[in-house]
Amino acid sequence: MVRKRELSRGCVFCHRGGKMVLFVTGLCPRTCWYCPLSKERKGRDVIYANERLIVTPEDAEEVARLMSALGTGITGGEPLHVPDRVADFCRHFKRVFGEGHHIHLYTGLAPGEETLRDLRGLVDEIRMHPPHEMWSRIEESPYRDSAILAGEMGFSVGIEVPSLPGIGDLSPILTSLDFLNINELEWGETNAAAMRQRNMVLEDGVHNAVRGGRAWAADLVNHPKVHWCSSRFKDSVQLRKRLLRVARNTARPFDQVTRDGTILYGVLKSGEPLPPIFHQLDPGMYEIREGDVETAWWVITEFSDRLPGEKMIIERYPDRGLVVEVTPVA
Numbered sequence: 001m002v003r004k005r006e007l008s009r010g011c012v013f014c015h016r017g018g019k020m021v022l023f024v025t026g027l028c029p030r031t032c033w034y035c036p037l038s039k040e041r042k043g044r045d046v047i048y049a050n051e052r053l054i055v056t057p058e059d060a061e062e063v064a065r066l067m068s069a070l071g072t073g074i075t076g077g078e079p080l081h082v083p084d085r086v087a088d089f090c091r092h093f094k095r096v097f098g099e100g101h102h103i104h105l106y107t108g109l110a111p112g113e114e115t116l117r118d119l120r121g122l123v124d125e126i127r128m129h130p131p132h133e134m135w136s137r138i139e140e141s142p143y144r145d146s147a148i149l150a151g152e153m154g155f156s157v158g159i160e161v162p163s164l165p166g167i168g169d170l171s172p173i174l175t176s177l178d179f180l181n182i183n184e185l186e187w188g189e190t191n192a193a194a195m196r197q198r199n200m201v202l203e204d205g206v207h208n209a210v211r212g213g214r215a216w217a218a219d220l221v222n223h224p225k226v227h228w229c230s231s232r233f234k235d236s237v238q239l240r241k242r243l244l245r246v247a248r249n250t251a252r253p254f255d256q257v258t259r260d261g262t263i264l265y266g267v268l269k270s271g272e273p274l275p276p277i278f279h280q281l282d283p284g285m286y287e288i289r290e291g292d293v294e295t296a297w298w299v300i301t302e303f304s305d306r307l308p309g310e311k312m313i314i315e316r317y318p319d320r321g322l323v324v325e326v327t328p329v330a
């Protein structure tokens, strides 16, 4: 049970950047106008562990090991659209990482007794996302029954929804929950038109937060079971800490890990034999990859005039992740 001003266990691990995100399918029977899924994921039966497209539980295990994951958050799409897949992944994680590997599951459904029985021992925490149009009748909805039953069966149970007008209507169900997580409503490529139709605008030019989200949730956020998760927090703490965990496990001796958890390194594209300067460096200070020489960024800038060919400094997410910036070096 969540005590006064405490977070759910899933959130505690998430705050430490220790939760791997398993996107288990992009399929979903609902059509929420605010759905934040990207074009690459929405409506497609694909699996991602963090940002890596994967297939098997063993692939996900590898990603979890790279970040020394403390647990996994299963999301989608609708994860319970593929219940056997969810069970296979959970069973694998509990077997290889132990019972203590904390698993929370998002679902837009209100799972009944049979589904909950199948999830018992595999999932520790259930986070339901009732449809917006049901919020004003939440106490008469199947979500209340499901929350009570899940609690009786030993799950930690909560609701997790974006902050939308009318979110205060969820207040009566708090007595049946361990927690209510409110995510700041976020603008995305696939929901932008629906946001504009509703006269919504961005809070600032830096984050994806939609203006008004905090005010809509104002009546709820001081309740001890309610946790407000801001867009800024997700970018600056949750993602950053997760990247740092991966960077610590995967950085090469010459990669510089930044405060944001990205890595910096230099690249020489020459196609020529290895320039003599590299023979003076420790062997671990460079790597040949697909014909290019990768090394410390300062080797590229300091010895630029002795390195023939195209030179650049790369900043990217660790483990060959997303390239954030490429800076050419003259």
Ligand code: SF4
Residues within 6 Å of the ligand: 028, 029, 030, 031, 032, 034, 035, 036, 037, 076, 077, 078, 108, 129
């Ligand atoms: S339930 Fe979730 S994944 Fe499905 S449409 Fe709504 S926001 Fe998108």
